[in-house]
Amino acid sequence: MSGVTIETDATDNPSEAVEVLRRVFGYSEFRGRQADIIEHVIGGGDALVLMPTGGGKSLCYQIPALVRSGVGVVISPLIALMQDQVDALHALGVRAGFLNSTQDFQARRQVEQAFVDGELDLLYLAPERLRLEPTIQLLERGKVSLFAIDEAHCVSQWGHDFRPDYLGLSELHERWPDVPRIALTATATKATHGEIAQRLNLEQAEHFVASFDRPNIQYRIVPKAGANQQLLALIRTEHAGDAGIVYCLSRASVEKTAQFLCDNGIKAVPYHAGLDARTRSTNQSRFLREDGLIVVATIAFGMGIDKPDVRFVAHLDLPKSVEGYYQETGRAGRDGLPSTAWLAYGLQDVVQQRKMIDSSEGDEAHRRKQSRHLDAMLALCETVECRRVQLLNYFGQSGEKCGNCDTCLNPPESWDGTVPAQKLLSTVWRLDRERNQRFGAGQVIDILLGKRTDKVVQHRHDQLTVFGIGADLSEAAWRGVVRQLLAQGLLTVEGDYGTFALTTASDDVLGRKREVMLRRESEKVARAAVAKPKKTAAVDMPAEAAPVFEALRAWRGAEAREQGVPAYVILHDATLRQIATLMPKALSDLAGVNGVGETKLARYGQGVLDVLAEFR
Incomplete structure (x- = not known):
């Protein structure tokens, strides 16, 4: 296999990483905390990285794997996507492989041999494979440069996507104490963050927490x-x-x-x-x-x-x-x-x-x-x-x-909903205490509005003292009141039929000890008249570039179909937009576009220039 590995000692100057970023991935500079994280891991340090989706987490372990001697082992639960992840790396000239249950014996054997022979830069594994002794023996036969634990929130029972197989990953440090580990996730509260660190034995690791803001x-x-x-x-x-x-x-x-x-x-x-x-x-x-x-x-x-x-x-x-x-x-x-x-x-x-x-x-x-x-x-x-x-x-x-x-x-308005809240809670209370009955939103709102529906008449709810006391609000408004009382814990749902019951907090409202502020949707929001997403300088494209961009997308689509890979593996939309705007005339000009590394320039550069030639 041909590859782009740059093997250095862990003490090499971190500018080596910048060179890999430019030459392999086609970007001139790192974003946010990427440079700090990558330098730390190249130096052999453990890291726990919290960074939003789209923030560039993958580079934080891919570049150290290319710089350090050996093979970077990536633990990922995403078996169905490993092929696409490896295809994307191959398009960059990176020597990557994976081992999971979708492969036949011969395919696994080939990847295993490439790992042992040092012919891989990155190897992707599902966490359950690390419970198998043959996998451990395989890793001991090769040289591991780092362990990357992707989707690290899967180890946390506080999180939203707990995977039991992740619990065994703390053993990596025990078996390979000198191999740096980097755990990464896009979502973690303080509780989840703490549990990830504890369960993966990363309390002493350097923790990098990027901003979770996605302004786009x-x-x-x-x-x-x-x-x-x-x-x-x-x-x-x-x-x-x-x-x-x-x-x-x-x-x-x-x-x-x-x-x-x-x-x-x-x-x-x-x-x-x-x-x-x-x-x-x-x-x-x-x-x-x-x-x-x-x-x-x-x-x-x-x-x-x-x-x-x-x-x-x-x-x-x-x-x-x-x-x-x-x-x-x-x-x-x-x-x-x-x-x-x-x-x-x-x-x-x-x-x-x-x-x-x-x-x-x-x-x-x-x-x-x-x-x-x-x-x-x-x-x-x-x-x-x-x-x-x-x-x-x-x-x-x-x-x-x-x-x-x-x-x-x-901006929505806030309004004092204390009286409507008292009316609604009083209706629920009277149904429960006076009639020993519980109902859901529909019946309660019909009573408040004074509607003599068959169900209201059947249960003689038109004889309740609260019947019709809420005619000043519309049905939609009352549904909003109910929704917000549930959200504020002033009303609860019980039983298989979703009937309403009061909470301990309801007493303060009924006893006039607590105000209830509610949200009123503005007419503009109700009509969905919301402004278009903001444009930024990074994505502005002149009108005359639009047909060039579409032509480039068509060319990219044909390339992707021929290779059997997703279109973004060829070049991203943002890269095509920049090309359509700059209209580079030579390969040397194209090399300066973000997202065009050496391998992509060699593979696709002339094809891009041929498309642009049609618009000159």
């Missing part, structure tokens, strides 16, 4: 009112022809939503654990390789997806935690271009999540943890402050109003 993503949370139609409007008006991910809570809703989009002329495929492995693999492959395809999925999809041009992530159901929401939305705009994180959220979401927690398996501590996750997610949904600031605060970071989320663009 516009966060928007809208009241749910016909979610599928709202989603369709978002795609047609803002993201026509764009790649996107739509998350739903259940497999059934995934199937229905994907079919709905297809019926309305939008290219979409479903992805969930109930599909057979071949269909899942095909749909994931299509998403990675086709331009403008939308995947509708449960949270079973997405971790490790390195597709840089996902322009939007939409949630049609409430995520279970802020960590999960942040990681899922972070799959948009990995290339730094403007992207949208959109969530439709309604009363039924809150009721459903509360019911799921109450009926979940596990002990009381587990349910309390789930409730805390949900409370934080509800606080994000109901905030009247900047959503980005709220997100950063959740991860223990500070920030200023971004001017690019829905609450900044169309």
Whole structure:
């Protein structure tokens, strides 16, 4: 195999890393804390890295693996994506391989021999393979330059994606005490961070915590009112022809939503654990390789997806935690271009999540943890402050109003909802105490509005003293009140039917000891009249460059199909935009474009120049 390995002693000048960055990856400088992290690991130090999706985590172990002597071993749970990860490295001229259960004996044997012979720069392994003694023996036969533990939050039972196989990774340090380890994750609260360090024996490691801010993503949370139609409007008006991910809570809703989009002329495929492995693999492959395809999925999809041009992530159901929401939305705009994180959220979401927690398996501590996750997610949904600031605060970071989320663009009003809250809580109390009955939102709101429905008359609820006392608010407004009382813990959901009950905090409201401030959606937000994502200097492209960009995309698509790899493996959209704007005339000019390293210049440079020649 040909490769790009630069082998040096651990004490070499860190500028060696900059040379690899430029020559292999085609970038002139590091971002954020990358340089510090890479220098530390090259020097043989252990590191725990918290960096947002799209922040450049992979370079933090790939470059040290290329600089240090030996093979970098990457532990990753993403078996279905290892081939694509290795293909992307091959396109850069990096000697990479993987070992997992998808390979036949001969393929595994070939990779194992390449590792032993020192003909690899990087070797990807699934964590469960490290429980097998033959894998340990293999690693002892070769020379390991570093261990990279990707998606490190999987070790934490506080996190949102716990994987038991990760618990054994602390043994790496015991078997190879002189080999540096770097653990990386895109999402970690203080509790998750601490558990990662403790379980992987990285308390003494250098900890690098980057900003979790993704300024290119516009966060928007809208009241749910016909979610599928709202989603369709978002795609047609803002993201026509764009790649996107739509998350739903259940497999059934995934199937229905994907079919709905297809019926309305939008290219979409479903992805969930109930599909057979071949269909899942095909749909994931299509998403990675086709331009403008939308995947509708449960949270079973997405971790490790390195597709840089996902322009939007939409949630049609409430995520279970802020960590999960942040990681899922972070799959948009990995290339730094403007992207949208959109969530439709309604009363039924809150009721459903509360019911799921109450009926979940596990002990009381587990349910309390789930409730805390949900409370934080509800606080994000109901905030009247900047959503980005709220997100950063959740991860223990500070920030200023971004001017690019829905609450900044169309600030919602706060209003004193104490009296409406008392009316609603009083209705729930009277149903329980006077009639020994419990009902959900529909019946309670009908009573407040004074509606003599069949159900109201049947139960003689029109004879309650609270009947009709809420006619001053609309049904939609009352649903908002209910939703926010649930979010504030002033109302709770009980039983299989999702009926309402008071909480200990309800007494303070009914006893006039506590004010209740509520959020009022502005008319602009209700009509979804939200500004387009901000443009930045890094992505501005003159109008005359647009046809050149599209021609380059067409050329890239043909190259990708011929090689059987995702288009972004050839060149990223951001790189094509820069080429279309600069219109380089020679290979030497093209070499100065971000994302064009030596291998890509040699493989694709002339093809790019041939496309540009048509526009001169």
